[in-house]
Amino acid sequence: MSETKGTSLELEGIHAGYDGPDVLHGITLTVPQGQIVTVVGPNGHGKSTLLRTISGLTARRAGRIRLGGQDLTGLRPERIAALGLAHVPQGDLLFPEMTVYENLQMGAYLSRDPQQFAALLEDVYALLPRLKERHGQIASSLSGGERRMVGIGRGLMAGARVLMIDEPSLGLAPLVIEQIYEVIGTLREQGRTILLVEENPARVAHLSDVMHLLDDGRLTWSGAPAELLEREELLETYLGG
Numbered sequence: 001m002s003e004t005k006g007t008s009l010e011l012e013g014i015h016a017g018y019d020g021p022d023v024l025h026g027i028t029l030t031v032p033q034g035q036i037v038t039v040v041g042p043n044g045h046g047k048s049t050l051l052r053t054i055s056g057l058t059a060r061r062a063g064r065i066r067l068g069g070q071d072l073t074g075l076r077p078e079r080i081a082a083l084g085l086a087h088v089p090q091g092d093l094l095f096p097e098m099t100v101y102e103n104l105q106m107g108a109y110l111s112r113d114p115q116q117f118a119a120l121l122e123d124v125y126a127l128l129p130r131l132k133e134r135h136g137q138i139a140s141s142l143s144g145g146e147r148r149m150v151g152i153g154r155g156l157m158a159g160a161r162v163l164m165i166d167e168p169s170l171g172l173a174p175l176v177i178e179q180i181y182e183v184i185g186t187l188r189e190q191g192r193t194i195l196l197v198e199e200n201p202a203r204v205a206h207l208s209d210v211m212h213l214l215d216d217g218r219l220t221w222s223g224a225p226a227e228l229l230e231r232e233e234l235l236e237t238y239l240g241g
């Protein structure tokens, strides 16, 4: 298996959709190892569909996806996860009656090695000490920000080489959004490889190596975050200023 040097995730001409016409119309992007690549765009334009297609949850109609050089065509979501892709979905999707610890444990379902599990848990608790304090608390009683942290922690427990995070700021108060993005900043310092989805580019520009603007299922602009923030006409047209 040949791994494209330095590139963890590659998408080439991806078309995908549900029952009707395509939602994604030929998406090509790469997520280099150790970088944060962010897809921004208005709601309903296909950001979540993009992550779901990469995970194998939404059917791809055309195009290729490679993870560490391996073609994911025809693979089921569990197999794609086992190859090293973790998906933190929008809206947390935690097990509400399970504790923080049990939810984290579910993230590690692919690994039966207790030593690896203990090391991953230690890393997650170091990154998110609030979760350690609340390890025995049931998920439904957590605050929105804490639930989001469990979602990210559960993704990390998979020990994946690429982490995809879908709109981690959704539904949170500004101060809590800051805390969540501080966590993602730490992940960046740790050299993690992340594909991030966000509606508001200003929130994530400082964290991102490359930004793509997704408009109606197409990438209409790609480049350095600082450049996007200077493109007032794009921000106003697509992202409401």
Ligand SMILES: Nc1ncnc2c1ncn2[C@@H]1O[C@H](COP(=O)(O)OP(=O)(O)OP(=O)(O)O)[C@@H](O)[C@H]1O
Pocket: 018, 019, 023, 041, 042, 043, 044, 045, 046, 047, 048, 049, 050, 090, 167
């Ligand atoms: N399960 C589904 N079945 C049918 N259509 C869907 C499904 N999920 C999403 N869509 C449609 O696909 C389009 C893109 O939705 P998607 O959720 O990917 O957008 P988004 O940019 O992530 O927006 P949001 O942040 O609001 O989720 C929308 O028209 C949406 O109605």
